[in-house]
Amino acid sequence: MRAPEHEQQLEVVEICAGAGGQTLGLERAGFRHRLAVELDANAARTLRHNLHRFLGYSEKKAEETVKEGDVADPNVWNPDEHKGVDLLAGGVPCPPFSSAGRQLGAGDERDLFAWAVELCGRMQPKALLLENVRGLSANRFTGYRQYVLDRLRDQGYIAEWRLLQASDYGVSQLRPRFVLVALRPEYAEYFSWPDKHTEQPPSVGELLKDLMASNGWDKDQVDKWVMGADRIAPTIVGGSKKHGGADLGPTRAKRAWADLGVDAMGVNDVPPPAGWTPDENKPGPKLTTRMVARIQGWDDIFLDDSDASSNPPVDDREFLWSFTGRKTSVYRQIGNAFPPPVAKAVGVAIRDALLQVGEQKPLVEREDPVLDPVYRLLTRSTRPLTVEQLMDKLSKEGTPMEQPEVERHLNHLGRDFSLTVATRSNGTPAYMLEGINAFVGQKDHQRHTLFALNRAKIS
Structure with missing residues (x-):
């Protein structure tokens, strides 16, 4: 069955597209894909298949739309061919920021967030949408986030971060995603984050009852299981190719699944x-x-008023989006995705802003947000500053900090940026921030060597 038709007024280029969670949500929001770039071969095949089978692209168009390979490789695609596109979107790799990992940030060869920001400056889309794990919202990455906002401001965009819970948009899962939206000022004044759903999503038992009963499992047993699975799911963990197979997450997640009557030690x-x-x-x-x-929000999707005429009755529901590859690959494609209903909700908000629908809002408070005042002071200083000098300046600017807090900021900044330490004549260290350590397109960056070495394990 094909997806319902929408009047496609806008185009999107999507990087790190995965198996199409964001792709599907943005298509449902009214964006047509000009290009989708994905590293993983199975996920790229999944995208091509569903662009044709489900979203109505011709086979030739689907093949041309999906480019397989390293998104930062100039031999895979040419960003200059897509300057001025309506939307640049992507789910750049999460492991650099994940609390389940080492949170290496800019020091992780998989980090493409800073590169994507530079890509935005190069392509000059009307809007940018990037999503990642909740870990990026932690204090550890305050300076990194400030860098992103400042770079986008310099490129002519007004940007804002927001932590969105998938369960607020109809997904039966505790899945927080940290989302960045940036728009040109003439569109930013029309942007509002999507409203939360007023109804709670169904429990795991309610959601999966028909599937659990579909292979002949006894009705009484199914009903008993449904009664026990009376809450929404913990976060689906797709994981990295560096670790494990298809199971439902670390020990704490497995305990949460067990409380729902689910064996999380694998997938059947x-x-x-x-x-x-x-x-x-x-x-x-x-x-x-x-x-x-x-x-994850992929099956029986969007049974709301706008799509009801094009969907089958609930009793005749079918699996609409299909995945290619073996079970572990399929599970990873699903688990690493941006839930389609959340992508749709954000996509609709961006679409309305680009079409300048609704009420204009003042932008004064959103034009130059300060997330990390220590980072901001160091980037504006032409000479090294001691901790005492930083504390004095912070106090004068109305954001006083004690010495341990300033030192914590410096420690975090030193992990993502080139932080030069000069020693004053009295032995006091002074600090100067020079540039981010992340890959932003440099030909001689260590990312190239590490990426080539670990490519088979990068997802």
Whole structure:
């Protein structure tokens, strides 16, 4: 079944597109893909297949739209061919910022966030949308976020970060995503973050009841399982190719799944059959990839008023988006995605801003936000500053900090930026911030060597 038709007025270039969670959401919001770039071969095949089968692209157009390879490789695509596109969007790699990892930030060869900001300056789209894990919102990355806002301001954009919960937009999952939206000033004054849904999403049991019963599992057992699975899911963890196979996350997540009657130690090929009972030490059945996709917001999508005429009745629901590759790859494609309903909600907000729909809002408070005053002072100073000097300037600017807090900021900045330390004649260290350590397109950056060395494990 094809997706419902929308009047496609706007175009998007999507980087690090994955298997199409953001792709699908943006298409539903009214954006047509001019290009989608993805490193993973299975995810790229998934995109091509569904652009044609589900979104109505011709086979030739789907093939031309999806470029497979390193998004930062000039041999894969030419950003200059897409200058002025309506929207540049992407879900750049999460491991550099994930609390489940080492949070290396700019020191991680997978970090493409700063590069994507420079790409925005090069392509000059009307709007930018980037999403990542909640870890990027932590204090550890305050300076990194300030750098991003400042660079976008210098490029002529007004940008804003927001932590969005997938469950606020109809997804039955605790999935926070940290989202950056930047627009040209003439569009930014029309932008508002999407309103939260007023109704709670269904529980895991309600959401998956028909799938759990689809292979003959006894009705009484299914009903009992549904009663126990009475909450929304914990965050689906797709993970990196560097770690493990298809299971539902670290120890804490596995305990949360067990409380819902789900065995999180893997993913099954089929739902439980007739007569199935869990092993003595198992909390319940394992999920299938189709079930995981539904929890992620991919299955039976967007059964709302705008799409109802083009969707089948609930009893005849079918799996609409299909994935290519083996089970572990499919699970990873699903788990690493931006949930389509959330992408749609943000996409609609951006579309309305670009079409200048709604009420104009004053931009004074959004033009030059200060997230990290220590970073801001160092970038504006022409000479090294001691901790005492920083404290004095911060106090005069109305953002006083004690010495330990200033030192914490400096420690964090030293991990993502080139922080030069000069020693004064009295032995006191003074600090000067020179540039970000991240890859932003340099031909001699260590990212190239590490990327080539670890490419088979990068996702």
